Amino acid sequence: MKNFFPKIFLIISSLILSYLLYRSEIVWNGLNRNYYYPYYIFSIIFFIFSIVSFFLNKKIKLYLGITSISFVTALYLFEFFYINFKKTKINPENISEYETKTGKKYDTRSKLQFYKDKKKNEEIFVTVNPVSFIQSGIKNKKIFKLSGISNSKTINCNENGYYSIYLSDRYGFNNPDEMWDSKEIEYMVVGDSFTQGQCVNRPHDIPSVLRSLSKGAVLNLGYGGNGPLIEYAVLREYIEPNVKNILWIYYENDLKDLKKEIKSPILSKYLENLSFSQNLKDKQDLIDEINKNIISHYFSYSFHIINFIKLYNTRETIRYYLSNKKKINLSEKIKNNYDDTNFKLFEKILLNSKDLAKKNNSNFYFIYLPNSRHVYNYRMGKMNTEYLTIKKIIKKLSINSIYLEDELSNIIDDPMKLIPFKNSGHYTVSGYKIISELIYKKIKESN
The missing domain is CATH 3.40.50.1110 (SGNH hydrolase)
Incomplete structure (x- = not known):
């Protein structure tokens, strides 16, 4: 099918951008735009890229399609393993300290x-x-x-x-x-x-x-x-x-x-x-x-399914590591907040x-x-x-x-x-x- 991948890109980018607008402006009533700002940037870039992809040659379109499928598959595999195999990180020393002091078992449940x-x-x-x-x-x-x-x-x-x-x-x-x-x-x-x-x-x-x-x-x-x-x-x-x-x-x-x-x-x-x-x-x-x-x-079950589709844990993991690596001057933080x-x-x-x-x-x-x-x-x-x-x-x-x-x-x-x-x-x-x-x-x- 001609322009199959560009059409898919355009549909997905349009859906993402529409969903962001819905969440940010309707559900949140504009209260949390700062949170959605990086997602807006990503979705706009993705939308522009999807339009540009229509004008690329057939071979590049194919490579982009295969690369995109592989990348998305990897993201969902990470999300799946995170949900099913990741446990809440609790320092073993904390568990040992609590159990020694109280004689009770540390509750590790979520x-x-x-x-x-x-x-x-x-x-x-x-x-x-x-x-x-x-x-x-x-x-x-x-x-x-x-x-x-x-x-x-x-x-x-x-x-x-x-x-x-x-x-x-x-x-x-x-x-x-x-x-x-x-x-x-x-x-x-x-x-x-x-x-x-x-x-x-x-x-x-x-x-x-x-x-x-x-x-x-x-x-x-x-x-x-x-x-x-x-x-x-x-x-x-x-x-x-x-x-x-x-x-x-x-x-x-x-x-x-x-x-x-x-x-x-x-x-x-x-x-x-x-x-x-x-x-x-x-x-x-x-x-x-x-x-x-x-x-x-x-x-609810549906809430967790939606979170899986939205790659919630993957996004939060990325945000966590990025925020830890950012070195922002304390005075700038105060000025912003x-x-x-x-x-x-x-x-x-x-x-x-x-x-x-x-x-x-x-x-x-x-x-x-x-x-x-x-x-x-x-x-x-x-x-x-x-x-x-x-x-x-x-x-x-x-x-x-x-x-x-x-x-x-x-x-x-x-x-x-x-x-x-x-x-x-x-x-x-x-x-x-x-x-x-x-x-x-x-x-x-x-x-």
């Missing part, structure tokens, strides 16, 4: 396998981060849900050798449900995964430790992946009139999420209209339904949050959680631009602030001890305890 095994004997779910709602493909997007499934055993994550599980409250957060019935709430805490308590069991998360130290009611409104705008929306939807103190816990990667969040039509309404509300407390049944649909979607627009939005969000707390007769605290590298840099007198700019914003807004790097430098010889196996991730049980005690101490000192 989250999917753990979920499937637990689900055989009980009703159980997994955490569904609010940001995952954007990319889930679920059609019902009349609301932007901000919490998980209510009153349910919920699988969180495994970084310490075991999967953390908690029983969610009436609104899908990591709390004993009776906290919502308290006459007075000592602390209402908003934040991301570090606030939520990944990957430890209750009562080792920050709000639970504060609950123990204060002997009062504490509400944990943290959820993995949350950025500043989602956290502000959470406050607007779930604030209680009897809250004494609102704690805004900020971790070092939170600000980069703001670019995506502000492009959400629903989330942006919280900044545009101070009286806007989704009335999420009255829509928990719908939120539960949406979360369950997302879980079904991600754990934390531009002036982001800082201005962040300032507006914090000002609104402070005003909301004031109207509620609540004290408002901003708490900056450092990672281990930040503590090392602090000891050496090196602070990054993002940190310094945020401190200026907090000072400008006259917000009660808590920074922990000084105390951590004094009480911990090696900041890597805060995280599992001195590797990466969230805090250990002892790490959460140290951080929580410092927060509580600083709050008491400020009163």
Whole structure:
């Protein structure tokens, strides 16, 4: 057939480009263009190449066709073997250390396998981060849900050798449900995964430790992946009139999420209209339904087939190795992730949050959680631009602030001890305890 391979190239390149536009602009609503940018470049080059191939001589067309078939076959073989034979990489030393210390077996199962095994004997779910709602493909997007499934055993994550599980409250957060019935709430805490308590069991998360130290009611409104705008929306939807103190816990990667969040039509309404509300407390049944649909979607057979067709693991492997080889100056990273627009939005969000707390007769605290590298840099007198700019914003807004790097430098010889196996991730049980005690101490000192 004349021009067989050029026609195939043109059809495939057109389909890829159309699919990218659909994912980027319809499913993601333009929120994740940076992620799709290299794929756009590839697909456009491929599309141009497919047109040019019509004008090549017959012999070159044949060579290109055979080479392309061989290359694509190799990619799918890699994907097949990755799915069927690759196991989650766990350092054998970590396994040995955990089993020696605890006398328990290190759980090497993937989250999917753990979920499937637990689900055989009980009703159980997994955490569904609010940001995952954007990319889930679920059609019902009349609301932007901000919490998980209510009153349910919920699988969180495994970084310490075991999967953390908690029983969610009436609104899908990591709390004993009776906290919502308290006459007075000592602390209402908003934040991301570090606030939520990944990957430890209750009562080792920050709000639970504060609950123990204060002997009062504490509400944990943290959820993995949350950025500043989602956290502000959470406050607007779930604030209680009897809250004494609102704690805004900020971790070092939170600000980069703001670019995506502000492009959400629903989330942006919280900044545009101070009286806007989704009335999420009255829509928990719908939120539960949406979360369950997302879980079904991600754990469905069809989802994994689609991922295979899309060479998901192959692409992620390439992205991983490329990102590790890229040597980008730290100041460039900060410039890219934390531009002036982001800082201005962040300032507006914090000002609104402070005003909301004031109207509620609540004290408002901003708490900056450092990672281990930040503590090392602090000891050496090196602070990054993002940190310094945020401190200026907090000072400008006259917000009660808590920074922990000084105390951590004094009480911990090696900041890597805060995280599992001195590797990466969230805090250990002892790490959460140290951080929580410092927060509580600083709050008491400020009163």
